[in-house]
Amino acid sequence: MSDPTFRAGFDATLETAINTALRYDPGSRARLSKLAGKVLGVNLTAPAINLFLVIDDEDDEGGYVEVHSRWSGEVTTELSGSALAFLQLLRNRDATPARLGVTVRGSSALLAELQSILRDLDVDWEEPLAKLIGDAPAHQLGTGIRMAASWLKDALGSAPKAGAEAVSEEWRMTPPQAQFEAFAEDVAGFAQGVDRLEARIEILRRRLDGEEK
Amino acid sequence: MTERKTTHFGYQQVPVEEKAGRVADVFHSVAARYDVMNDLMSGGIHRLWKRFTIELSAARPGQTILDIAGGTGDLTARFSRIVGPTGKVVLADINASMLKVGRDRLLDRGIAGNVETVQADAQYLPFPDNTFDCITIAFGLRNVTDKDLALRSMLRVLKPGGRLLVLEFSKPQSKLLEKVYDQYSFRLLPFMGKLVADDADSYRYLAESIRMHPDQETLKGMMSDAGFVxxxxxxxTGGIVALHKGIKP
Structure with missing residues (x-):
C-alpha cells in the first residue's frame, strides 16, 4: 500500500485549489452554498482513484468543498469513469455522461448543477494579484492574461478540427467523412440484402420440408 | 527500604508520580508557539498526518467525538464541521496552557456550539461508560505515564463499535531514513527549538520521548491487550509516524 501521506497531500492540494478558485468567484460560492450537505463520489477508473467532494457552507462566506479519500456517510451522486471522460464532461457543454461512458448513480440533478457552476466559473484573478502588486499593474497583467487565454482557447478549440482535416484531406490517411458515410451506407444495405436472402432461403427450406412430408 | 517506582521522561528515569508534572512543564513552555513549531519541525506534514486520521475516523454527522491531548484544536476544528450541530466534539487535554490556546483558537475561528473543552487525564477519563463514537489521541500517548491504563480508560468510554485512533511518532521503516531522522531529531530539532521558542530542552525531550515510545507492533499489541479488536x-512518511486503529467490541 502506498504511503497515506501522499494521498492526503493530493486531497489537500485539490481542496485548496478548488476553494482558492471559489474564493475569487463569489457568485459560484453563493450557488454552491445551496448544495450544502450534498456529497459527490468520484470513482476514477484510469488512474484508479476514489474521492468524495463534500459540499458545505460557511455562514457569511458561501459554499466550499472538502475533498475526502473515504466517506462513510450518504453519497448524493456517484460517478464512475476514466479521468479523460471526466475532463471532457467538465469542458464540453454538450457532453453527457452516457456518451462518454461515465456511469451515474443517485441524483443526476447534483451533477447538472455542478456542471453548470463549473462552466460559469468566472474567477477574478485580478483580486489576489492586486493585493500583491497593486490595482493598476494587476489590471494590465489581467488583461494580458485574458487575451492570451482567449487566443489559446480558440487555438485549442480549432486544433482537433484542423487535425482531422489534415489527416483525411491532405495526407489521405483516412477517407473524407462523406465518402466514409456513403461506404457505411453501402455496407449496411448489403447486410440488409444478405439478411433478406437468408430469410427467403429459410422459407424455401421449410416449404421443401413440408412437401417431402 | 522500599524502592520508588520509576518511568522514563525522555532518556531519564524519573519517579512515576513526577512524570506528569515534568511533561506539563514542557507543554506549558511550548504552548504559545506549539503550532509554529509543529509546522517548522514537520515542514507542514503534520497536517497531512492529521488529515488521514480524520479520514480513517469515519466520523459522521450527529456523532460524539473525543479528541484527547487535542492541544491547539486542529482535529477538533475539522471534527466539529463533520459532526455538525447534532453532534458533539470534546477537546480534552491534561495541560491547562494547551487547552487555553486551543479554546481561544477555536473561538477565533468561529467554531463553537458543538465543542466542549475539558481538562482531563487520559488515564482517568471523566466520562461515563459507552459515551463516544470515536476517540482520537494525536501525538499525546507517548507523554502519558501509564499507557496501558490510558488505553483501558479509552476503551471504557467508547461505545461498542466505537473507534480509537492513535496518531503518534513511531519507528522509521528504513535504516537510512532512521539515520537521517536521528540526526534531524537530536541536532536540528533542539537548535530550532532554541531559535524559535528559546527552549532547546523541551524540544530535546520531544525527540527523546519519541525514541522511548513503543514501536508499531508493540503498540498494536498493547491495544489488543487493553481489549480492542x-x-x-x-x-x-516511511514510519516516522503511525496511525493505529482499534475497535471496541
Whole structure:
C-alpha cells in the first residue's frame, strides 16, 4: 500500500485549489452554498482513484468543498469513469455522461448543477494579484492574461478540427467523412440484402420440408 | 527500604508520580508557539498526518467525538464541521496552557456550539461508560505515564463499535531514513527549538520521548491487550509516524 501521506497531500492540494478558485468567484460560492450537505463520489477508473467532494457552507462566506479519500456517510451522486471522460464532461457543454461512458448513480440533478457552476466559473484573478502588486499593474497583467487565454482557447478549440482535416484531406490517411458515410451506407444495405436472402432461403427450406412430408 | 517506582521522561528515569508534572512543564513552555513549531519541525506534514486520521475516523454527522491531548484544536476544528450541530466534539487535554490556546483558537475561528473543552487525564477519563463514537489521541500517548491504563480508560468510554485512533511518532521503516531522522531529531530539532521558542530542552525531550515510545507492533499489541479488536496500523512518511486503529467490541 502506498504511503497515506501522499494521498492526503493530493486531497489537500485539490481542496485548496478548488476553494482558492471559489474564493475569487463569489457568485459560484453563493450557488454552491445551496448544495450544502450534498456529497459527490468520484470513482476514477484510469488512474484508479476514489474521492468524495463534500459540499458545505460557511455562514457569511458561501459554499466550499472538502475533498475526502473515504466517506462513510450518504453519497448524493456517484460517478464512475476514466479521468479523460471526466475532463471532457467538465469542458464540453454538450457532453453527457452516457456518451462518454461515465456511469451515474443517485441524483443526476447534483451533477447538472455542478456542471453548470463549473462552466460559469468566472474567477477574478485580478483580486489576489492586486493585493500583491497593486490595482493598476494587476489590471494590465489581467488583461494580458485574458487575451492570451482567449487566443489559446480558440487555438485549442480549432486544433482537433484542423487535425482531422489534415489527416483525411491532405495526407489521405483516412477517407473524407462523406465518402466514409456513403461506404457505411453501402455496407449496411448489403447486410440488409444478405439478411433478406437468408430469410427467403429459410422459407424455401421449410416449404421443401413440408412437401417431402 | 522500599524502592520508588520509576518511568522514563525522555532518556531519564524519573519517579512515576513526577512524570506528569515534568511533561506539563514542557507543554506549558511550548504552548504559545506549539503550532509554529509543529509546522517548522514537520515542514507542514503534520497536517497531512492529521488529515488521514480524520479520514480513517469515519466520523459522521450527529456523532460524539473525543479528541484527547487535542492541544491547539486542529482535529477538533475539522471534527466539529463533520459532526455538525447534532453532534458533539470534546477537546480534552491534561495541560491547562494547551487547552487555553486551543479554546481561544477555536473561538477565533468561529467554531463553537458543538465543542466542549475539558481538562482531563487520559488515564482517568471523566466520562461515563459507552459515551463516544470515536476517540482520537494525536501525538499525546507517548507523554502519558501509564499507557496501558490510558488505553483501558479509552476503551471504557467508547461505545461498542466505537473507534480509537492513535496518531503518534513511531519507528522509521528504513535504516537510512532512521539515520537521517536521528540526526534531524537530536541536532536540528533542539537548535530550532532554541531559535524559535528559546527552549532547546523541551524540544530535546520531544525527540527523546519519541525514541522511548513503543514501536508499531508493540503498540498494536498493547491495544489488543487493553481489549480492542481489529487492531491495525498505517505507517506514514516511511514510519516516522503511525496511525493505529482499534475497535471496541
Amino acid at each position: 481489529d487492531c491495525e496500523f498505517h505507517n506514514m
